Amino acid sequence: AQSVTQLGSHVSVSEGALVLLRCNYSSSVPPYLFWYVQYPNQGLQLLLKYTSAATLVKGINGFEAEFKKSETSFHLTKPSAHMSDAAEYFCAVLNNAGNMLTFGGGTRLMVKP
Amino acid sequence: DTAVSQTPKYLVTQMGNDKSIKCEQNLGHDTMYWYKQDSKKFLKIMFSYNNKELIINETVPNRFSPKSPDKAHLNLHINSLELGDSAVYFCASSQEGSYEQYFGPGTRLTVT
Numbered sequence: 001a002q003s004v005t006q007l008g009s010h011v012s013v014s015e016g017a018l019v020l021l022r023c024n025y026s027s028s029v030p031p032y033l034f035w036y037v038q039y040p041n042q043g044l045q046l047l048l049k050y051t052s053a054a055t056l057v058k059g060i061n062g063f064e065a066e067f068k069k070s071e072t073s074f075h076l077t078k079p080s081a082h083m084s085d086a087a088e089y090f091c092a093v094l095n096n097a098g099n100m101l102t103f104g105g106g107t108r109l110m111v112k113p
Numbered sequence: 114d115t116a117v118s119q120t121p122k123y124l125v126t127q128m129g130n131d132k133s134i135k136c137e138q139n140l141g142h143d144t145m146y147w148y149k150q151d152s153k154k155f156l157k158i159m160f161s162y163n164n165k166e167l168i169i170n171e172t173v174p175n176r177f178s179p180k181s182p183d184k185a186h187l188n189l190h191i192n193s194l195e196l197g198d199s200a201v202y203f204c205a206s207s208q209e210g211s212y213e214q215y216f217g218p219g220t221r222l223t224v225t
Contacts, residue, residue, distance in 0.1 A: 034213075036216075038154075042218060043117075043216040043219050044203065044216040046213055046214075046215075049212065099163065100158050100169055100171075101158065101214060102158075103156040103157070106154045108154075
């Protein structure tokens with residue numbers, strides 16, 4: 001069974017600072033991995049996905065993530081945080097059948113002025 | 114154009130009542146899902162339907178019954194509501210083979 005662990009339920013950065021949100025996965029087969037963002041009182045929006053093509057994946061709003069098989073990681077980064085990036089971020093892995101997402105516990109990103 | 118819509122957005126009800134949440138997608142997708150997000154923001158899948166057939170039922174109490182009248186709709190009916198059912202329920206959809214799931218805005222259910 002697949003699983004996802006997000007280290008750090010809360011991350012606080014200053015505006016303009018580097019954003020790093022950590023995600024480690026467990027999967028017996030090459031995984032499909034996703035990052036979603038949830039703004040307050042809204043649904044989930046797909047930021048980016050890894051589906052076994054390029055290991056460095058670029059997403060929306062300046063975010064990117066790198067798939068590292070040796071570390072079983074898929075960390076999300078952004079060079080410079082904006083106030084508008086404050087939200088909850090979820091890492092997820094897709095099951096082998098391609099019909100079920102397993103989510104990590106989420107990381108709340110706070111951006112200080 | 115709303116891709117995945119849910120109604121109602123907020124639902125407040127008393128224990129023991131029966132309620133329904135509706136979901137519609139206009140993306141032409143063939144698979145729809147219900148997820149539950151608890152008070153700690155933890156997201157877990159409840160059901161998955163593909164072409165109106167139940168594919169996944171993840172240890173959800175029998176009080177929860179999804180119904181898919183057609184590929185574009187997946188409704189969630191909950192009988193005998195309990196306090197622990199309070200959560201945000203998200204509907205999502207995807208097209209087989211694309212792997213991307215599109216989420217609705219959520220329905221916040223509060224059971225008092």
